[in-house]
Amino acid sequence: MKILMATMGLGIGGAETHIVELSKELKKQGHDVAIVSNGGVYVAEVTAAGIRHYQAPLNRRSLPDMLRSWKILEQVIRQERPDVVHAHARIPAFLCGKLRRKLGFVFVTSCHGVYQAGGVLKWLSDWGQHTLAVSEDIRDYLKEQYQIPDERITLTINGIDTEKFSPEVSGAPVREEFGLGEAMVVGHVSRLDQAASWTARQLIDLAPRLEERHPGVRLLITGGGDVYEELSERAEEVNRAMGRPCVVLTGPRTDVNRVAAACDLFVGVSRAALEAMAAGKAVVLSGAQGHTGLFTPELLDKAVDTNFCCRTDPVSTPEQLLEAVSGALDLPRQRRDELGAYGRQVILEHYSVRRMAQDCLEAYAQAGRKKYRVVMSGYYGFENAGDDAILDSIQQAIREASDQVSVTVLSKDPALTLKQYGLDAIPRFRVLRVMAALFRSDALLSGGGSLLQDTTSTRSLLYYLSVIRCAQLLGKPVMLYANGIGPVRKPANRRRVKRVVERAALVTLRDHSSLRELREMGVRRPDVVVTADPVFHLEAVDRGRSLELLAGTGLEEGMPFAAVSVRDWSGREDFFPKLAALCDHLYETYRLPILFLLMQPSRDREATAQVRSRMRNPSFVLDRPCTPRELMGALGQARLCLAMRLHTLIFAARMAVPALGLVYDPKVASYLQELDLPAAGDVERFDLEEAVRRTDALMADYDGVLTRLREKSRQLTQAAGENERLLLEMLERTHS
Secondary structure, three states, X not given: OEEEEEOOOOXXXXXXXXXXXXXXXXXXXXXXXXXXXXXXXXXXXXXHOOOXXXXXXXXXXXXXXXXXXXXXXXXXXXXXXXXXXXXOOHHHHHHHHHHHHHHOOEEEEEEOOOOOOOHHHHHHOOOOOEEEEOXXXXXXXXXXXXXOOHHHEEEOOOOEOOOOOOOOOOOHHHHHHOOOOOOOEEEEEOOOOOOOOHHHHHHHHHHHHHHHHOOOOEEEEEOOOOOHHHHHHHHXXXXXXXXXXXXXXXXXXXXXXXXXXOOOEEEEOHHHHHHHHHOOOEEEEEEOOEEEEEOOHHHHHHHHHOOOOXXXXXXXXXXXXXXXXXXXXXXXXXXXXXXXHHHHHHHHHHOEHHHHHHHHHHHHHHHHOOOEEEEEEOOOOOOOHHHHHHHHHHHHHHHHHOOOEEEEEEEOOHHHHHHHHOOEEEEOOOHHHHHHHHHHOOEEEEEEEOOOOOOOOHHHHHHHHHHHHHHHHOOOOEEEEEEOOOOOOOHHHHHHHHHHHHHOOEEEEOOHHHHHHHHHHOOOOXXXXXXXXXXXXXXXXXXXXXXXXXXXXXXXXXXXXXXXXXXXXXXXXXXXXXXXXXXXXXXHHHOOOEEEEOOOHHHHHHHHHHHHHOOOOOEEXXXXXXXXXXXXXXXOOOOEEEEOOHHHHHHHHXXXXXXXXXXXXXXXXXHHHHHOOOEEEEHHHOOHHHHHHHHHHHHHOHHHHHHHHHHHHHHHHHHHOHHHHHHHHHHHHHOO
């Protein structure tokens, strides 16, 4: 591959060394590598390795410098024609992201630290088509602060050249250069700028106290930066006060491996600490972001989580650092050597430069595959099993259809959506977050479910229409995904829905009554497709898990039963007693005990209690947190279903369980027609005698109903798969 690295500079620093080692390893593996940066001490090393370097002021934020960098980057990219552009800092990433829109290259970034995430900087951050995070906490930061989906992040390492950093490397030349002789040497390597010089300052100030405990000790501090002169002056003051040259500042160097070899103990963090570990040195983990102390096997998991940067611990006080360094120097040499050997083993097993390069190549391959980002808008995150089943089934179907589509959900409870379904989600009412997600997306999926209706409220309808309109204003194609349309009663709302449907890039409906509703609104577009509810694509949990759930309800094992789903319904106090009588009829006539299912516990629990309290016979309830797949699996063990909620009916049909509907909304009546199943009656005018008659008729023709339902379920399952095929066609068509 031809790879172009873009970074701020190649001076002393952990990220800079990471880029140098990565570039050299990729070159070693046969890839053609070039680097664009502001230059620095490592330019000679990379050019000696056959890596081309181009100079650009990518380290400066001023508008003139950024415009100059833009022109240089564009010229280099046109000249090099790389397969991948890999940016390693925010300014290069921002510029490369803009150029990608113009030049169309594969674009990958690396995140080497946790940065300020607010204001303009957040909006200007561009993390590319794929992002490499060098630690677990950085990966979490990218997900939380920038809402980058899991599938677009690769967790990588700070790879170390274990031949360059090795116990076999001699530190004698460095000891001779700085007159260290046989003294005990404490080393530290970092950028000496305002943000990173915390530990260097403390070590300089602690020199006299270390001398008291360990006479003859020397401090070897390596690095350059904007406070180097200030620290040099302070070191000279300390040395004069001590009457000897205890503190040595080497300035920036590229032979850090020899510097590490010259030390008996190393103090530092991140890549510098890893390099010292590879050299077989005991390491005190302490830096500008935190202090963990002497690295031992017990601290491995904690250190790995922050890439050995100690971000989960507070920064050191002078006393803490003094005790950590002095305590390590007090250890027998054999113990320090054992800790050094352990550290090198950690590097050999987990931090090889070859693995780092392989991580990058895999990220390049993933970014190179054409990826689409879609946003899903629906009634998600409300702990409603029906709508959550829609969400689960859509994401399952999309993943099965293509690995090129990532999904972000607009959810009432993003944390719950992420936990239950592994989907990235953002708060549905945070306007700026929603707009940002739509801006970054390739399409909006609105649905499934009955979103475009005003039975619930006009406010609900306007919410979904506003999300759709926002996407359209941003130039994003909109798919109405397996929608159930209506009822829409108010004339103004009917006009609003008509406009949205006519402007959508693709419209699929879950039933034919929704198509009739659109036709009555005046929608004449011929390309509206009737598919099926997405839940027909959902797979239930296995039978073992289903029986485990049933066992917890008190139902006798192996006993046929009827599953009943009822929701809150005001204004019809006579309905619940009549439904209780129908449930008693099922038990007394067909020996089917009743198991109540709570599709949305917060709204179903009280209604269920009302029915159960009016029954003559005992009943059972599955009242525990269940996923849609679990509810579907439990229902699938039933002989009969009596359902007021639409998706209980769909679950029953998916599992081929004959069912009767309790019609409280036209959508229930509509889907009963689609499924060729009877209604037990209308909730508003429930006739118990008629409900019993229809129930008996179904039971009398049970085998026939079951046969027809299995065939209908097969057809609808096949039709549901059309949603994904049409979605992929739309994405290809609108982004070709």
